[in-house]
Amino acid sequence: MFKFLIIDDHELFSNGLKQIIEKYIPSKVTTIHDPLLSLAYNFSDFDLVFVDMDMPNMKGLELIEKVIERGDISKYLIISMHNKPSLIRKAQKLGVQGYMLKDDNVEDIINATNAVLHDKLYMSPKINHNTIDINKTFTPISPREEQVLKYIAMGKTMKEIGELLNISPDTAITHGKKIKQKLKIDSKAGLIKYAVENLLT
Amino acid sequence: MFKFLIIDDHELFSNGLKQIIEKYIPSKVTTIHDPLLSLAYNFSDFDLVFVDMDMPNMKGLELIEKVIERGDISKYLIISMHNKPSLIRKAQKLGVQGYMLKDDNVEDIINATNAVLHDKLYMSPKINHNTIDINKTFTPISPREEQVLKYIAMGKTMKEIGELLNISPDTAITHGKKIKQKLKIDSKAGLIKYAVENLLT
DNA sequence: TATGAAATACCTATTTGTGGGTATTTTGAT
């Protein structure tokens, strides 16, 4: 009999997941809908913790980082709505054992759970292709460039960005050029969409 | 014993919803994960149809429009991820009986279902405040302006937009100005964010 | 029918952004 923990603010979703897991795997599943409240638990008590990426109050990765720091030992299976390469990479760095998408089917979820329980890594089949491809050609933008990009997406002019970062507007422009090169995006609109989808919230 | 239909490409979610509905309401729930396949059913056979907004192949509202056109008679409860005022307004125009959010809790869902079954309208408590407020001060942008805005968000220059719409670039610029006035947005980035969040997909 | 919104188009001056470069200093990793 396994003990699982699900942390997801979507009550409907986590309830459904609980039903499915308990149906296919002999287990007792606890659900929590607030990441802050979940901190009251010792994650070491669970064989596997399902963590939602997109929660108010605290993002899933922050939560995992926090409990790892304080010494809880468990296995983590991320359940995320979007398959943003940047997020997946961050999750991998943190050392999570699995990354599933909310639109995976029931079979995938059960496979993922079993895999992680048996100390294997598991990535949703839907992200495999994408991410591997992207990893190959991926040129990460630097921290400074990311700052600039965020300001661009906020509608700041290059002059304003220069002031905000205490650099010359020319430098901000140079960063902007570099970002476009690296991301292979050639319109401002494209940059903003990229930022909205990958950087913000 | 009610008969319900759930149309949602997220197998995990619809499965969970089915469990919950059947647990609290005496009913037999059918789930379908592809809106196109759902067209094989006669919606009149169901007391209530839950429809997801964001599906590949066909958007929830298109699906409902289609079955209404062909004469199926049922009640519709939208289940959506986002509470975009524009979408909610469109749904209301189509005459759907309920609009729920995926992060509503179980109690809300049951209330919504019961309400719609008893010929009442039901809106998620989470959207009420927002939408009413927005409705009050809402200045809708015109169809033409919406076209222009979409092109702006796609990174087209004003000249290109003019060519695409067979109007002078100046006119595209004028539309752009009007859009900014109406939406009270004063940066291009703001416009693009608005478009990404409210107009696209 | 009159009023207003929608859609069209233009003018001018000013501000921004772009694409092509080059160049220096810091810094982190090998």
Next chain:
DNA sequence: ATCAAAATACCCACAAATAGGTATTTCATA
């Protein structure tokens, strides 16, 4: 100690967007 990437800054010329107007035609509705 060296090498590459990051971060800084500038030049030029051209393209594009913006803010501020004004003005016409069409069309639905009050």
